[in-house]
Amino acid sequence: MHSRLIIDSLNDAQRAAVTAPDGNILVLAGAGSGKTRVLAHRIAWICRLEEASPYSVLAVTFTNKAAAEMRARVEALLEIASTGMWVGTFHGLSHRLLRTHWREAHLPQAFQILDSEDQYRLIRRVLKGLELDEAHWPPRQSQWFINARKDESLRAKDLDDQGDRVSWQMIRIYAAYEQACERAGLVDFAELLLRSLELFRHHPDLLAHYRNRFRYILVDEFQDTNTIQYDWLRLLASGHIPVFAVGDDDQSIYGWRGARVENIHRFSQDFTAAVIYRLEQNYRSTGTILAAANHLIEHNAGRLGKRLWTSDSEGEPIQLFAAYNEQDEARFVADQLREWIEQGRKLDKAAILYRSNAQSRILEEVLFAQSIPYRVYGGLRFFERAEIKDALAYLRLAAHQLDDPSFERIINLPPRGIGERTQSVLREYARDHGVTLWEAALELTKGGGLTSRAVNALKQFLTLMESITKAIEAMPLHEQVEKTIALSGLRAHYEREAGGKGPDRIENLDELVNAARGFNFNPSQHGDMDRLDAFLSHAALEAGEGQSESWEECVQLMTLHSAKGLEFHFVMLVGLEEGLFPHAMSLEQPGRLEEERRLCYVGITRARERLILSYAESRRHFGSVNYNPPSRFIREIPPEHLIEVRPQITLRPLVTRPQNKSDSPAKEGGLQVGQRVMHPGFGEGIVLDYEGQGRHARVQVRFDTEGSKWLVLEYAKLQRL
DNA sequence: GCGACATTGTTTTTT
DNA sequence: ACAATGTCGC
Numbered sequence A: 001m002h003s004r005l006i007i008d009s010l011n012d013a014q015r016a017a018v019t020a021p022d023g024n025i026l027v028l029a030g031a032g033s034g035k036t037r038v039l040a041h042r043i044a045w046i047c048r049l050e051e052a053s054p055y056s057v058l059a060v061t062f063t064n065k066a067a068a069e070m071r072a073r074v075e076a077l078l079e080i081a082s083t084g085m086w087v088g089t090f091h092g093l094s095h096r097l098l099r100t101h102w103r104e105a106h107l108p109q110a111f112q113i114l115d116s117e118d119q120y121r122l123i124r125r126v127l128k129g130l131e132l133d134e135a136h137w138p139p140r141q142s143q144w145f146i147n148a149r150k151d152e153s154l155r156a157k158d159l160d161d162q163g164d165r166v167s168w169q170m171i172r173i174y175a176a177y178e179q180a181c182e183r184a185g186l187v188d189f190a191e192l193l194l195r196s197l198e199l200f201r202h203h204p205d206l207l208a209h210y211r212n213r214f215r216y217i218l219v220d221e222f223q224d225t226n227t228i229q230y231d232w233l234r235l236l237a238s239g240h241i242p243v244f245a246v247g248d249d250d251q252s253i254y255g256w257r258g259a260r261v262e263n264i265h266r267f268s269q270d271f272t273a274a275v276i277y278r279l280e281q282n283y284r285s286t287g288t289i290l291a292a293a294n295h296l297i298e299h300n301a302g303r304l305g306k307r308l309w310t311s312d313s314e315g316e317p318i319q320l321f322a323a324y325n326e327q328d329e330a331r332f333v334a335d336q337l338r339e340w341i342e343q344g345r346k347l348d349k350a351a352i353l354y355r356s357n358a359q360s361r362i363l364e365e366v367l368f369a370q371s372i373p374y375r376v377y378g379g380l381r382f383f384e385r386a387e388i389k390d391a392l393a394y395l396r397l398a399a400h401q402l403d404d405p406s407f408e409r410i411i412n413l414p415p416r417g418i419g420e421r422t423q424s425v426l427r428e429y430a431r432d433h434g435v436t437l438w439e440a441a442l443e444l445t446k447g448g449g450l451t452s453r454a455v456n457a458l459k460q461f462l463t464l465m466e467s468i469t470k471a472i473e474a475m476p477l478h479e480q481v482e483k484t485i486a487l488s489g490l491r492a493h494y495e496r497e498a499g500g501k502g503p504d505r506i507e508n509l510d511e512l513v514n515a516a517r518g519f520n521f522n523p524s525q526h527g528d529m530d531r532l533d534a535f536l537s538h539a540a541l542e543a544g545e546g547q548s549e550s551w552e553e554c555v556q557l558m559t560l561h562s563a564k565g566l567e568f569h570f571v572m573l574v575g576l577e578e579g580l581f582p583h584a585m586s587l588e589q590p591g592r593l594e595e596e597r598r599l600c601y602v603g604i605t606r607a608r609e610r611l612i613l614s615y616a617e618s619r620r621h622f623g624s625v626n627y628n629p630p631s632r633f634i635r636e637i638p639p640e641h642l643i644e645v646r647p648q649i650t651l652r653p654l655v656t657r658p659q660n661k662s663d664s665p666a667k668e669g670g671l672q673v674g675q676r677v678m679h680p681g682f683g684e685g686i687v688l689d690y691e692g693q694g695r696h697a698r699v700q701v702r703f704d705t706e707g708s709k710w711l712v713l714e715y716a717k718l719q720r721l
Numbered sequence B: 001g002c003g004a005c006a007t008t009g010t011t012t013t014t015t
Numbered sequence C: 001a002c003a004a005t006g007t008c009g010c
Helices: A003-008 A012-018 A035-049 A064-078 A090-100 A116-129 A139-151 A165-184 A189-202 A204-213 A227-237 A262-270 A287-297 A326-342 A357-369 A386-399 A404-410 A420-433 A437-444 A452-472 A477-487 A490-496 A501-517 A531-541 A592-604
Strands: A025-029 A057-061 A086-089 A112-114 A186-188 A216-219 A243-247 A275-279 A318-325 A350-354 A374-376 A555-559 A568-573 A607-621 A624-627 A642-645 A676-679 A683-691 A698-703 A707-712
Touching (some): A003 A012, A012 A275, A035 A057, A035 A243, A064 A086, A086 A090, A090 A531, A112 A531, A116 A404, A116 A420, A139 A165, A165 A186, A189 A227, A204 A227, A287 A318, A287 A592, A326 A350, A326 A357, A326 A607, A386 A477, A437 A452, A676 A698
Parallel strands (some): A057 A086, A057 A216, A112 A186, A216 A243, A318 A607, A318 A642, A350 A568, A374 A555, A568 A607
16 A cells, blocks of 8 residues: 555665565665665565564664664654564664573573673673783783674683683683673673573574564674674574565674674575675765775775766865874864855764774864864763763662672772772682672671671671662662662762862763653563663663764764764765774784775765865874875775865964973974975975974974985074975 | 872774 | 873872
């Protein structure tokens, strides 16, 4: 009936994919080709034409944001609520399964979720317990090891050290960590997936139930699946449920965290009779931008092959700017933004993309100084803030006394005289008797092994926790949170805090109460958890957007990774230097360079109409100044699509410098940064920087033919031009 | 328990 | 450069 409507707005390729007959389908969807649209339309198509209920649809994404968007789009298309449909992230769906089948999964009913930071802390604890020196056994490395194994669905017992001492130790750490999680009823992110895979493996009845329930599986961003996610899909679906997977091998940028592009190649083998559709028409970018992207990505080998085209016009050429240093680059960016505004365009349609977060600082400084509003993506998210995690730890411990990590987090926060000494006695007791810290504390307050002062402090803490548990028992969620923040002394603690951060923290704690008030408890999704547990899981699983602050009219700053899936009318891709982008770390490992190139491809294809690339000849990095040649990626774009913009235009008369350099030698000598000079030996060049005073003053000059040099002003006989 | 100093590790990020 | 820990002395 409405099926015509649903597919009317699609192009031929999109329509072919959306209306394809049931069966395994792989849609290779290039950047800007309407991937999300196709996915949403496919779901709507299924529900309408096949008269299938949304109840039989399972749609998997990688981020909560993508899941929310998918749900919203489907609802808009179908004009009905999508209740009953399973839409979520791999982790979210696994979590849901485990909440429902916690018995079969051998989990405590109220298991809690560890985020990466919790996991890191717990691993450090475990290392201490094993009496391993952190210097020799970096916790980060153990964390990486454990997660990488879990992502391959390997448990400690499945691993073999093959006589290698390091492996042996790592496996030992892994095993001890598993035990610690077990004892405290904790599940980390990778464990959610692994447990739910095992759940299916060990319970054919359950597997059969879900195979029967779901008649359609859809997967977004298929190129980002890792081994365990792929196995999970295959186990659930293969041979039973048709899978509709959408992905783009050219946008695979998460190999470093376990994503396997090969999964996209394997699809046809493992999911029988798979039909492949290609979406190659791009609706986003101008011809020039697309041509640049196409040429760049062709330097990668082993692609599935895809060439984006557009019916759009060529558009303006891509600008390439060579900055002297990162400051100069930032000022150029600001100038370009101003120009954009002067042309009557909106600032929030513009984005500055960079390879690494550290690059945002200088950009922020300059934008701030020039009063250009900006918004930085990434960074600490709401539920990851220390004060929020403190409050959540109180809630967790109040509800579940076995939660050791939460116990450790707050036992002496705010400080209540339970120092390192007492804590280690507690830990030792807990370890020796195989009990939780809470139980250890209970025992130890009965006397023996502790000073009376410590016993008193401990008793007070236990009493406090019990009174919190009791006080919040019958409260609505937001009051539970509010009460806990108050009773725990956290509020008072942060009110007392010196150094400016206090008010922010209080504000965040208030925000947490609000979050609890607005929390949407959905019993069907949360199994038989109570409200508080559901909220706590939500906090771990959806760390919350960066700052929910002002959305309006800000230029967007973000890393290339976080830009995936977004688009902007105006994109500035900065820091295109060898060593930074491609990143030095990626040059050693084979395959990594190609991933960097894909990252660049992602960056370019974010732009709709205007694209500017820039690099700096010198850049401060880890304290020292580096001179890196322009990125190879620039050379991989055909020159006819690029025009170089000359730096002189944007150079300010004098760089703002710290006051102590105000009477700089360069100024004395009539030189300033950006000044063109002549040297008898090296020829013409331009002043990049200066340092020192009086006799020792030196200037840095980049000569047109000789490269950059530091020259002592006294001897260098520089002539202004 | 707190402030002063030292050491360390700095690609990308979600869940 | 710099932030985030860790250590030490009081």
